[in-house]
Each structure stands twice: as structure tokens, then as C-alpha cells.
Amino acid sequence: MADMDGLKEAKQFYTDVPQKTEGFFLKGSNSLDWGMKNRLARIFNPKSGRTVMLAIDHGYFQGPTTGLERIDLNILPLTPYADTLMLTRGILRSIVPPSFSRSIVLRVSGGTSILKELSNEEIAVDIEDSLRLNVCAMAVQVFIGGEFEKESIINMTKMVDIGTRYGIPTLAVTAVGRDMARDARYFRLATRICAELGAHYVKTYYIDEGFETVCAACPVPIVMAGGKKQPAADALKMAYNAVQQGASGVDMGRNIFQAASPVAMIQAVRAVVHDNETPEKAFDLYNTLKNQEVG
Numbered sequence: 001m002a003d004m005d006g007l008k009e010a011k012q013f014y015t016d017v018p019q020k021t022e023g024f025f026l027k028g029s030n031s032l033d034w035g036m037k038n039r040l041a042r043i044f045n046p047k048s049g050r051t052v053m054l055a056i057d058h059g060y061f062q063g064p065t066t067g068l069e070r071i072d073l074n075i076l077p078l079t080p081y082a083d084t085l086m087l088t089r090g091i092l093r094s095i096v097p098p099s100f101s102r103s104i105v106l107r108v109s110g111g112t113s114i115l116k117e118l119s120n121e122e123i124a125v126d127i128e129d130s131l132r133l134n135v136c137a138m139a140v141q142v143f144i145g146g147e148f149e150k151e152s153i154i155n156m157t158k159m160v161d162i163g164t165r166y167g168i169p170t171l172a173v174t175a176v177g178r179d180m181a182r183d184a185r186y187f188r189l190a191t192r193i194c195a196e197l198g199a200h201y202v203k204t205y206y207i208d209e210g211f212e213t214v215c216a217a218c219p220v221p222i223v224m225a226g227g228k229k230q231p232a233a234d235a236l237k238m239a240y241n242a243v244q245q246g247a248s249g250v251d252m253g254r255n256i257f258q259a260a261s262p263v264a265m266i267q268a269v270r271a272v273v274h275d276n277e278t279p280e281k282a283f284d285l286y287n288t289l290k291n292q293e294v295g
């Protein structure tokens, strides 16, 4: 029965308390719609404003990469420590249990292999499948300066348009060809193009000089790509420098899953990203956790 008395007598309007209008915590994202923001808030931790993405999508162009031969055995134990898993739909459906409740960033570009020209990608996943898989963002490779530069940019803008229709953000992944200069000028160019054309956040490599200018010139969040495996201490230092210089987190693969102890490494990366831990202390943490595993 309808509560007519409750309606008549209701007094708790707090007419003297203005309704709160919260700004959204993420750089450049305040004008997005609710669904987009909600998805981004599942990728980026609203407390730290940062994310630890675990990238395990390498197989989409290079097959069973070292450390990813058995994702069920080697990667699933790391997932409780990742804010987000970045992967393909094939691995998601075949290996990741649907009870996994953290966010998913789905690799949606593809169509090439290491045996041919990598920049010749297309969109390789229908938006309906991204919706079915309940993903929080879609990742598209963008090859600025690459042979198929224009096509890869258009792949990204198409995903931005389709994703916007359904509230799914697009992550632009800046890919650097072997012969390209990896300097601040190049990364400012690449990341800015992606953001100007609508990417909701951008993944790019760390560079020793001028990374802060890359972050400053990009109006949306940047996540640092891990790149080739380095000694753990160096990878932690790189992640530390990146977030201190303006990155909103990391999207690391090989430097985590190819570490001597991947479970220890991802926790050390978390400390640097979410707790501003120094690289030295994070490396101590890495060694402590690694030794506990052995003991």
C-alpha cells in the first residue's frame, strides 16, 4: 500500500543544505557521461587517481610470449593485485573466470603479426562483444609515423565514436616503430594527436628526458607502458618517475610477468603507483616478498 502519511509528513528536505556536485577525479574527464566515468573509476582508483594495469595482450600479434605461455598458471595468481587486466577476448573467455570482478580493458585492434607490417591493423572486435564482455575500456594501437598511420588513427576515432554511443572509453596505445626516435618531441606529438581525436586515455612509453612535458601536454590521463624486461630495480624506478612526473599509472606487462617473482613485482609496482613508495623501498618490498615465496 502507498505510504500517503509518509509523503505528507516528510520533513527531511534539508533545504539549507545545497546538493553536492562532485567534480570527477580524473584529468580531462569531467565532461564525460556517467557510464564512461563509472567505467574509468573502475580502472583508475579514485583514491590515488592512478591505476596498475596488467598488460597480457601480447599474444594478439606475437603468439605465446615468454611468461604468457600458460596464462591460467602464470597470470591468474597476479590478478588480485591488478586494478585492470588488459587482454584479448580470446584469453578473457577461455581462461579468466567470470567471477573476476576487477575491470577489463579489451584489446580491440589487430589483424597483423610479427611476420608482417604491424601498423596495418584494423578493428578486430565488434562493439557488441565489448558490451557482452562488460569491459571498462577498449584498447586500440595507434602508429604515429608508421606506414599505416592514417588507418590506425581512424581505427581509434571509430572506436571513440562507437564507444561514446555506449559509454565505453577508448585507450589509445601509442606504438613506436623500431627506427623511430623515442624522445619527448615524438611522444608529445603521438599522445596529443590521440587525445585531440578523442581518446579517453593514452598509453605511452617512459623517456628519461622530458616525460613531464609529454604528460603536461596531454589533456587526458597517460599510463606508462612497461616495455622490454629490465632489472626489477630499474623497472620500479621507471614506474616511480613516470607517476611522479604526471602519469596516472602504469600499464605493464613483461616487467611484471617476466620478473623472477611476478607476484612480488606487481605488489612492488602497486606500492610505487598507489602509495608513492620510493623505488628503493619498493625494491626492498619486492625482495622480501620474493624471499617469502622461496622460504
Ligand code: R5P
Residues within 6 Å of the ligand: 055, 056, 057, 058, 059, 173, 175, 225, 226, 227, 228, 251, 252, 253, 254, 255
Ligand atoms: C602493445 O603493443 C601491447 O599492448 C602490448 O602487448 C603490451 O601492452 C606491452 O606491454 P609491455 O611492453 O609492458 O610488455
